[in-house]
Amino acid sequence: MSANRHMSVDSRGRYTPEVAGAAAPSSEGPSGSRSHNPLLQRRASLMQEPVLVLNATYEPINVTAVRRAMVLMLKGVAQAEEMHNAEVHSAAHAHKVPSVIRLLAYRHIPQQSRALSRKNILLRDRNTCQFCCRVFPSSELTLDHVVPRSRGGRSSWENLVACCYRCNNNKGDRTPEEAGLKLARRPRPFTLHTSRQLMRLIGHRDERWRKYLFY
Numbered sequence: 001m002s003a004n005r006h007m008s009v010d011s012r013g014r015y016t017p018e019v020a021g022a023a024a025p026s027s028e029g030p031s032g033s034r035s036h037n038p039l040l041q042r043r044a045s046l047m048q049e050p051v052l053v054l055n056a057t058y059e060p061i062n063v064t065a066v067r068r069a070m071v072l073m074l075k076g077v078a079q080a081e082e083m084h085n086a087e088v089h090s091a092a093h094a095h096k097v098p099s100v101i102r103l104l105a106y107r108h109i110p111q112q113s114r115a116l117s118r119k120n121i122l123l124r125d126r127n128t129c130q131f132c133c134r135v136f137p138s139s140e141l142t143l144d145h146v147v148p149r150s151r152g153g154r155s156s157w158e159n160l161v162a163c164c165y166r167c168n169n170n171k172g173d174r175t176p177e178e179a180g181l182k183l184a185r186r187p188r189p190f191t192l193h194t195s196r197q198l199m200r201l202i203g204h205r206d207e208r209w210r211k212y213l214f215y
């Protein structure tokens with residue numbers, strides 16, 4: 001595919017993690033009367049569709065949006081491995097919409113070390129209270145120190161879990177054993193394995209991702 005002057009190119013050319021953004025599915029179906037041009041709106045949501053990014057070795061490394069994936073393709077950084085049937089049109093060309101792309105040069109991915117943050121803990125725990133195993137909106141979850149801070153428990157991946165307010169109150173300043181609570185699973189750092197699980201979650205509706213993720 002030749003470079004297309006009509007498309008703006010991201011000068012950074014980075015494929016930053018966009019898992020969280022891609023996880024929010026674009027609304028389908030009848031939308032409100034906000035849209036003046038349904039065709040344009042459809043195209044806008046198409047450009048936000050998630051695209052699986054593979055390393056040169058076919059190892060899945062990331063999820064990005066169609067828009068960025070197409071920029072990477074136009075810059076010659078990546079090529080499409082799987083396509084949607086849909087097309088988007090720029091001023092001069094029609095482009096097939098990628099579903100899976102692969103980087104042409106191998107990129108070393110450092111140990112997927114994500115920042116320890118409330119958002120990432122909730123993402124790791126899939127917004128599920130690790131004591132009662134129920135799913136909550138982020139606003140109804142807090143972080144619980146499994147071993148309380150008053151007992152020397154640290155703020156670490158291994159000692160912080162998503163927890164609903166009810167369980168958090170119930171547990172108080174006790175260890176799970178003392179409170180008669182059981183952890184859904186042992187908390188771990190956010191690893192490449194976790195990211196792959198998230199990719200699977202996002203890719204569940206796209207058959208074309210399967211052969212790269214399920215092995």
Ligand SMILES: [Zn+2]
Nearest residue numbers: 129132164167
């Ligand atoms: Zn709970």
